[in-house]
Amino acid sequence: MTHSLTTPPFGQTQLPSEIPPxxxxxxxxxxxxxxxxxxxxxxxxxxxxxxxxxxxxxxxxxxxxxxxxxxxxxxxxxxxxKPKIAERIDMKSIPRGASFLFEVDENIKHTQILEEYGEVVTDWSSLPRIFGETTPSLLNKTWKINNSQTTLFTTTGVIYSPRVHCCCNLMIVVEHNTILSNLDALNISCVIPDMQEGECISMRWKNSDGSSNKKKLGLPNFLGFIQGPDPESHNHHPAAAFTLAKTAYANCLNEAINQGADMIQLPLISTAPAQLSSDPQEAAIWKSAIQTGLVAALTQFASSNPKTIMNVVVVSPPGLGLSL
Incomplete structure (x- = not known):
């Protein structure tokens, strides 16, 4: 299947100068x-x-x-x-700041989507409520989605601590299959719920001593769990990876909106070495589909919520080479 990525910005679309009635x-x-x-x-x-x-x-x-x-x-x-001449498009009927997404599936690279509908940010002073990165050496790239207030930060490391300094209402999301001992690093008290693939749930952050992080700058106020697809259950098929990842990430972004969060820190789901195929090529295709599902959910969210400030921090485990 051939996918065209040459669609010009809407404002630059050439319209016929004269169209016969x-x-x-x-x-x-x-x-x-x-x-x-x-x-x-x-x-x-x-x-x-x-x-x-x-x-x-x-x-x-x-x-x-x-x-x-x-x-x-x-x-x-x-x-x-004789070919039909396209009808004139009424520019006034198009919502201001609307973005138009081309059809996306597991065969599209996530970088193509970002390059088409976003731009790399080098000057953080233009980003609302952001102070700086906690560990600059582990930050890969920052993307601002066009015609929106959605920003994507891609980092490498562990999910359990904030990766970006900000004056934000932060939600940290961990994978549902997170080992209980790893949750000790979060200093939280919670019961891990039963979940299905593609699901994301959230709750108020509760420290192990029963306290919250309310009015504590930079610390999370919400905890989320995300359930990604199991590669083996789906025979490592990239279409399943893309569809379920997109659904799961979209649900998490909606959870952030419902909780009033303006920063959400997410893991790159279903990419742990133990989950992936022993075939390097098959594993790479699966991981690529997960990334595409993530970016597709992000750009769709930005298109649907152009005026909502949302800082999305994606954390890839060290050594996987999965930077966005």
Whole structure:
């Protein structure tokens, strides 16, 4: 399948300078049909009398009527094959700041989506409520999604501590299959719920001593769990990876909105070495589909919520080489 990524920004789309009215087009076609009918009758009007009367000299009139019929048929055929001119798009009917996403599936690289609908941020002073990165050496890239207040930070490391300094209402999301001992690093008290693939749930952050992080700058106020697809259960098929990852990440972004969070820190799900195929190529295709599902969910969220500030921090485990 070929995917075109050359769609220009909407404001730069070239529109026809002059478009003929539809009524004129119908009238012109009717005129050509009438010409064909008249020419056909003229031909019959010379052939039939000559046959009935036996006056063969009348057939000489066909030398005039037959070319007329052929010309009329040619003009009618050309009008039918003529490509339709696109109708003028009413610019005022398009919502200001709307973004248009091309069709995305597991075969599209996540970098293609980001390059088409975002731009790399090098000056953080333009980002609302962001102070700086906690560990600059582990930050890969920062992307701002066009026509929105959604920003993507890609980092490498562990999920259990904030990766970006900000004056934000932070939600940290961990994978549902997180080892209980690892949750001790979060200093939290919670019961891990039962979940299905593609699901994401969230709750108020509760420290192990029962306290919260309310009014504590930079610390999380919400805890989330995300359930990604199991590669083996889906025979490592990238379509399942893409679809379920997109669903899971979209659900987490909606959880952030519902909780009033403006920063969400997410893991790159279903990419732990123990989960992946022993075939390096199959594993790479699966991981790529997970990344595409993530970015597809992010850009769709940004398109649907263009005025909502949302800082999305994605944390890839060290050594996997999965930076966005």
């Amino acid at each position: 539809k009524r004129n087009s119908v009238t012109s076609k009717a005129f050509r049909i009438a010409m064909v009918v008249i020419a056909g009758l003229a031909v019959l009007g010379t052939i039939i009398p000559s046959v009935i009367t036996g006056i063969l000299s009348l057939l000489s009139l066909c030398a005039l009527t037959v070319p007329l019929l052929l010309i009329s048929l040619f003009l009618l055929r050309r009008s039918c094959l």
